[in-house]
Amino acid sequence: MRLRLTPRDTSFFDLLADSASHLVVGANLLSELLGADRAGRKAIAKKLADVEHAADEATHSIMRRLNSTFVTPFDRDDISGLASALDDCMDFMEEAGDLIVLYKLDELPARVSDQIQVLQRCAELTADAMPHLRSMGDLTDYWVEVNSLxxxxxxxxxKLLAQMFDEIADPIQLMKLKEVVETLELAADAFETVANMVETIALKES
Amino acid sequence: MRLRLTPRDTSFFDLLADSASHLVVGANLLSELLGADRAGRKAIAKKLADVEHAADEATHSIMRRLNSTFVTPFDRDDISGLASALDDCMDFMEEAGDLIVLYKLDELPARVSDQIQVLQRCAELTADAMPHLRSMGDLTDYWVEVNSLxxxxxxxxxKLLAQMFDEIADPIQLMKLKEVVETLELAADAFETVANMVETIALKES
Amino acid sequence: MRLRLTPRDTSFFDLLADSASHLVVGANLLSELLGADRAGRKAIAKKLADVEHAADEATHSIMRRLNSTFVTPFDRDDISGLASALDDCMDFMEEAGDLIVLYKLDELPARVSDQIQVLQRCAELTADAMPHLRSMGDLTDYWVEVNSLxxxxxxxxxKLLAQMFDEIADPIQLMKLKEVVETLELAADAFETVANMVETIALKES
Structure with a gap:
């Protein structure tokens, strides 16, 4: 029997996968929120805030474990960077949901739902990719697909911006919508950042 | 007597502490600016720009010393990253002060002063934390507190956003205020980034 | 004859220089776009999108080569970081051009052309600096000049913000212009980020 003197702590993969799994729940809640009426939205935004809180906890678990673990499966910096990039995805999704409620935006352009569908797909791909970090296999497809999304x-x-400026005459309504739409775009960017970090880690480890 | 062949340049800690001390002065000036009248504000914004300039100088001193020092107390990247993150805190605070003057915002909602109070507390905590980098002790409390702030x-x-959109009917006034309020929020985010970097450095060195 | 057993792949310098050369073309197109009429602008924005696409390809080439190269001239992270920072410069310039067309902004304040001139100069300096990464010489001037730009x-x-808020009464027009002006400012920031990364790399290698 061959001894491994410095077993690498594989539970980081589970923690990152756990963190990413919250993103799927969050993106689905955001989609649900969009379809609901004003009362329903408030309740869903509350749930979304709870998921964001759970995701925060997951991030802190990763950071705490980094603190107490001597040998990590890959660079400490990369693990903490990835954990906080995952956290950013959730933060922007939660913020977008909260703004919709805060600004009492009863009607939103149809393309907002397209934005959220992209986020749902990004979240699924990200959650599916995390367990593959263990073997560093099959990650190129994930990276390519998230970049294309x-x-x-x-x-x-x-297109949404152009449409909104064409169709909405009330500047205050426009400001509110613009902020929601931009926060959703930031969430998509954040998913791309996660994918790029995964790619960089995969490069290093290959 | 025991020789240290590669004495680590401890003055980086002094330079980082010096850089952070400007943040305390800057945050206090911002608070003063808020309480002043239009003429007073202009003079204080000028002082704030001077402090921002001094902070810039402090950042450049750190970068120059990095350039000429062979052995650094911790990673070169971490020192330069931390120096520029400290610089970001100052930049956003100075920008917020400048925008208040630029946009002639005579009256600001009371919650803006709450935002600035948080920044003052962040600045104090950050300035207090920097000297502890030397021993890497007592930094968890700092990190936890800044994250909570x-x-x-x-x-x-x-809450400010919701209130502003409820109470202010003039869209141009709203745009101006929103920018100030968002710049102050970016300053708070920048302090959190500093704290997260300190935490990452502490993890590596522990 | 002395053998180099691990020849460092110098083509990364060519790839980075190639990537930066797109920035010069992009900045010049942006300047051209500003001077054109509405029909001309649409055609130039299309060209700008093509350059942005070519820059994307250049970035991906760098990433792919990183993937297949065992020894790199400097840190993998630094190469991929620099490649994506160069990409950001292009993205913001392309976005600004697209917004001008999208928002049908027939007339823009004169200072917008000052903003673009700064970007043209930044692009030239950046393209000139990239080949010097090979020898790590003559880079301080570049860094200092981009920071000053x-x-x-x-x-x-x-000044543009103050002027716009003073002179433009239509809030929707103001929102459109503000977004263009801010995107151009983000492009300038992105060039500074590239310069700071180059400086950090130079520090490490010196």
Whole structure:
């Protein structure tokens, strides 16, 4: 039997996967929130805030474990960077949901739902990718697909802006909508950042 | 007598502490500016710009010394990263002060002063923490407290947004205020980034 | 004859220089776009999108080569970081051009052209600097000059904001212009980020 003298702490993979799994729940809640009426939205935004809180806890678990672990499966910096990039995705999704409620935006353009669909797909891909960090296999497809989704999000975002400025005459309404739409775009960017970090880690380890 | 062949340059700690001390002065000036009348504000904004300039100088001193020093107390990247993160805190505070003057915002909502109070507390904690980098002790409390202050800043920010959109009918006034309020929120985020970097450095060195 | 057993892949320098050369073309197109009429602008924005696409390809080439190269001339992280920072410069310039067309902004304040001139100069300096990464010589001037250009950009940006809020009464027009002006400012910031990264790399290698 061959001894491994410095067993690498594999539970980081589980913690990152756990953190990413919150993103799927969050993106789905955001989609649900969009379809609900004003009362329903408030309740869903509350749930979204709870998921964001749980995701925060997951991030802190990762940081605490980094603190107490001598050998990590890959660079400490990369693990903490990835954990906080995952956290950013959730933060922007939660913020977007909260703004919709805060600004009492009863009606939103149809393309906002396209933005959220892209986020749902990004969240699923990200959650599916995390367990593959263990073996560093099958990650190129994930990276390519999230980058292409971010391009798609960018196009939707610009069309939405043009449409909003064409159709909405009330500047205050426009300001509110613009902030929601931009926060959703930031969430898509954040998913791309996660994918780029995963790619960089995969490069190093290959 | 025992020789240290590669004495680590401890003056980096003094330079980082010096850089952080400007943040305390800056945050206090911002608070003063808020309480002043239009003429007073202009003079204080000038002082704030001077402090920002001094902070810039402090950042450049750190970068120059990095350039000429062979052995550094911790990673070169971490020192330069931390120096520029400290610089960001100052930049956003100075920008917020400048925007208040630029936009001639005579009256600001009371919650803006709450935002600035959070920044003052963040600046004090950051300045107190820097000297502890030398021994890497007592830094967890700092990190936890700044993270909690950032959460508080985030809540104040969202309440402010809701309030402003409810109470202010003039869209141009709203745009001006929103920019000030968002710049202050970015300053709070920047303090959190500093704290997270310190935490990461502490993890590495522990 | 002396053997180099691990030849460092110098083509990364060519790839980074290639990536930076797109920035010069992009900044010049942006300047051209500003001077054109509405029909001309649409055609130039299309060209700008093509350059942005070519820059994307250049970034991906760098990433792919990182993937397949065992020994790199400097840190993998630094190469990929620099490649994506160069990409950001292009993204913001392309976005600004697209917004001008999207928002049908027939007339823009004169200072917008000052902003773009700064970007043109930043792009030239950046393209000139990249080949010097090979020898790590002559880079301080570049860094100092880009930092000073970014300060200049910041001043133009603030004066523009004050002027726009003074002169433009239509809040929707103001929102459109503000977004263009801010995107141009983000492009200037992105060039500064590239310069700071180059400085950090130079520090490490010196």
């Amino acid at each position: 971010e391009n798609q999000a960018d196009k939707i975002h610009r | 950032e959460n508080q800043a985030d809540k104040i920010h969202r | 970014e300060n200049q950009a910041d001043k133009i940006h603030r």
